[in-house]
Amino acid sequence: MGQATPTTKLAMVTGASSGIGYELAVQCAGQGFDLIIAADEAEIHQAGDKLRRMGVAVEALEANLATTEGCDKLYAALRGRPVDALLANAGRGLGRAFVDQDWQDIRYVIDTNVTGTVYLIQKIARDMRDRGAGRILITGSIAGFMPGTFQAVYNGTKAFLDSFSFAIRAELAETGVTVTCLMPGATETEFFERADMLDTKVGTDAKDDPAEVAKTGFDAMMAGEGDIVSGWYNKLQSAIANVTPASVLAEQHRKMAAPGTAKR
Template identity: 40%
Template structure:
């Protein structure tokens, strides 16, 4: 493996798709800046990634908080680090009917899934534009393609991420910086647990969940190719194709039936 002497900055790097992506970057010779809330977990993962012979900097930040997104880049500047790659992976959902869910939790999710992502991307671009190179991978979801009853705020945040990623990609087309959106479907991670979603019909058959490492590899390859977006998995490609030919209300109904609690009529 050849050391690239380039840093990849990855949020949500201690579990799920973010962890698998960090491993891929390390295997391919990229130094890492890994970001998550839990300091101990970060240290464990940093030791693991260092075994690939790369530098690993772990920074504990809570990206539910706007200031932490800004201070992350301030910390990098102090260390003279300019990441060549930004992976906005950290994201969460909250499950339930909107009328019943906790508004504070939902505001947190908007802060994490949208606000921290646009702040980090803005700071990355300010840093990279003069250098004329860089790659951004934003975690959207096939949830970005259809309204999601029982998971409405999460679907809304991912629709934002996809639309905005495609817009700034167009703005950046002559700069040497590419923007790629990764659209996984249901994936075998801790996401559903964190979203209190274990009662959802979507989890009735665990075999429907994609392995996180497959999703990460699809995202990594699309990023390296400079693709605009990638839907991970054939089943998800078919699902998005069906959504595209349905009306919005039909797509919302279909998604609602898939996601409602098992015991809900």
């Protein structure tokens, strides 16, 4: 990472090799933040090369953020430098029936979406609180509002993150640290391919633009907002979910996520 002046802002973005995470890093770079970006795949280095062309200093780190060791590796890369904005976006999906899934795949989703995310946030948020300044953006999901039939573990992790973000926002009130939860709907990324959901309705339906989702989240973070649902349709879905019985939501989700429901 190139030498930066002490006044340069620093943003840390996880899951930044592609999709919403990469676009969040683009938003940060566009506002003059130097970057530390991380993902669990080698493509993070290609993302770093592209972001450097925007004129900011970028350190790209390949690290498994499902592990304590990977999070510690990312935190150590700071070398004591304060983080002005943490964009905790790393996440994994997993489709198909819960009882048919491999336990290691289930564990990886939980450890990436919840365990590693919470561990990293605590380390960075503690530093921010002690300094009296900082912004945190957590990528939750409108999936957290509904039981995820054929996506049970993923939706459960997002329900955790949605709830967690509101709780720590309240705890950090008056400290100078803001916490924002970005709750997108289905977005055009590699998510559905990685989650083995290309034979589902939700996997083949039209999806939101990750660049637009990222801008919505970034702007909300900079404004210190508590939460933001991206897109009018997703806002409608989340509002309906709040007044619909969980059993009905579970059946609706089945129609979107069950294998073999892809549009033909």
